[in-house]
Amino acid sequence: MTPEYDHRAIEEKWMERWEEEGAYLAAPDPDRPKKYVLVMYPYPSGPAHMGHVANYSLGDVLVRYYRRIGFNVLNPMGYDAFGLPAENAAISEGSHPATWTRNNIELISRDLKRLGYAYDWSREISTCDPEYYRWTQWFFLKMYQLGLAYKGDAEANWCPSCGTVLANEQVLSDGSCERCGTNVVSRWLNQWFFKITHYADALLEDMELLEEWPERVLTMQRNWIGKSHGAEVDFTLESTGETIRVYTTRPDTLYGVTFFLLAPEHPLVDKLAAGDAELESEVAEFRERVGGVSSFERTALEAEKDGVFLGDYVINPVNGESVPVYTANFVLIEYGTGAVMAVPAHDQRDFEFARKFDIPIEVVIQPPDGDLNSEAMTEAYEDPGTMVNSGEFDGLPSVLGIEDVCDLLESNGWGERAVNYRLRDWLVSRQRYWGAPIPIIYCDSCGTVPVPEDDLPVLLPEDLDVRNDGRSPLPLEKSFFEVACPRCGEDARRETDTMDTFVDSSWYYFRFVSPQDREGPFDTGDAEYWMPVDQYIGGIEHAILHLLYSRFFTKVIYDLGLIDFKEPFSRLLCQGMIILDGAKMSKSKGNVVTPGEYIDRLGADTLRLYILFLGPPELSKEWSDQGVEGARKFLSRVWRMVHERYLTPMENGEFGRGADEHRGRAMRSITHCTIKNVTADIEEFAFNTAVSFIMELVNGVYRYTSGGDVDREVLVESVEAVVNLLAPFTPFICEELWQAMGKQGSVHQQPWPSFDEELARPEKITLVVQVNGRVRERIIVPSDISDEEMKAMALECENARKFIGEKEIRKVIIVPGKLVNIVV
């Protein structure tokens, strides 16, 4: 009698047993090679969703596989528990962010446990735990000591109605506040920054160490850092003689400058307009048009070129020409020097501006095959060419001209070579409640004073209510901000901003190596054993920020002398999204399917198997309800295979030994070939095809036991291979079957099955015969056939002869063991 495949009973039983036995606890063991496998920890916004299942299932296959090939594996789990959604939920539900967050941690951890992931739960961490954020604050202090944390002015999205700064994600595409719909404005505020730009070059150069990262992530980071080479050039203001510096990547176009631009926020704009009432109001109007709204909106709509002539001129150092100065909407104050030399012939933006304001265009680079005429141009020519109208440089290829013009600038003191980065410093202040307080105190006499390390953590008071308008309650809470200056003891005021949650997640992977450590953020000995992370897994949406910030933190920790490696994640796998009806699942679209109901109805094993079988990990995958049923069908098939095709007949003594040798050899060949293929596929993260191979093996066992003699040993080998190979994918059912088969111990602790190369080769192969590259015949031949025999058989076969006919055979191409192509 085949027992029922009762997934609920089975999964509950093993979940409890593994937990009791501490089956997945990890401890350093210098005698064994280690693997640190980490999947990005979740933000606990509710129960687990399908994206989590996809990510964590993938990691779990690797973890279980690595354990079985002999690695000591660290596989921890924790929660990114600070953050804005908790505050928003608190406002709308009337709860407290802490309560909301902890409830959600309960929900999601229950799901993760039910899904059977092999985490070392003793290492669970939560970033909102004071024992965690104590060290987040400690890192802030270290940054401050190193001069890497500083306070500066920044443009921020400000909602006048909510009275708070908004993150970019909270500003809707029409420039309004996500919560109240008010138009967001840009406002300059004094904020804390981390000086990530100090590491811009290191972050670029060390990408060489990231050989096992996806190329697309590296490209995205490279573009984000945006290093460019060029020159800084001083232009002289005609009226006052003061110099204004510009940055350009095209010194070779310096002779083509016909006007000069300042960012609307550039201090010189006001100075130039001052005294001329008409100009002053014109500038004010212009600022209203472009600067009143946030730069978010200014760039979101493909804004038309706009600007105001400021009534003054600057002198171009290389040719002494005088050109007009404008302020323009497309010039960014935060990039370069906030001033731009405009070369309309060779820059599309400048071109558009010149056409609109009727400014002359002068061609100074001629294309190789062309004859550009400034009148006739319809767009700028931005590619290299030959320099013209450029004094002594005429006739020079522009790529060489770049260097020569730089030499000219430097020898005359007009400017110098320079590099620029698109990367900005990291703004870490948030006017938020639910985050780690910034450990800084402001004292009237001592100024900015860091909280002494011994006073950490600066506790976030949890007995406060979030205000209905979304503002942080901290600046109103005297018991929080009123504090004695640690230096002079006088009354002082605590910083009430909290840190960006990306700070929390920039170092959590270090905490996992020693989550209970009280002496430091992590134990250096434990870190030496476990770090760096060997395999990091996460969504592609974190390709830039989280991964870049983490790399930055690791470099700081390296410079603190706490570690001896420079990159935190040796190998990276980026998961695609799970989509439904062609769209990303989201609550607002109402197209969410939650794992919980599937675990109840079909089982965690089914869900895991389905999501892994769906497609390659790095691509986005379409969810299908019918597909899940298919996964369940396959597991039932495996269940019945073990009981009906193996255990029951075995008990009845139906199988003998040395039965039909050919059938047995063919079955063994499938088994060994499957072990080989599945192993290779797991190594390459090709989990979908790994599952296919196991399915084929199961089909093979059904065929083998469906008719003809069955060899007992051959069957045992095949059935055990199925259960062994499938175990990392569907741990519960395999553990149950392993036990049913009378095996000792856990299937998850068995050595990974090995294969015999000789047996993996099939006895018979299909020889393909082509004539002129077209398949004309397929012949079953022994796999050890020689090239000569292949050729002879191909030339003899009827269909090939038909197509050869009377034609002359010019060439015969032989692919050993596979194919013969006859060229006539």
Add this chain to the structure above:
RNA sequence: GCCGAAGUGGCGGAAUGGUAUACGCGCUGGUCUCAAAAACCAGUGGGGUAAAACCCCGUGCCGGUUCGAGUCCGGCCUUCGGCACCA
């Protein structure tokens, strides 16, 4: 606009330059059953033929390299994702 990924059956997807569509879903037929479901077995790209043998056409489009191209090269088109006036 720039960067990246992807276009293959009804669907998810397989294919070191060597049998295109493995595996799964769906569908069709059969076995079992009073019947159905489940299960098991078989079939399933399009066209030609009553049917089979067999032949032709087929991996977004147009060319090229090659004995042989889904795969390599050149030029496009479409979709998705990221960045977006970075001088």
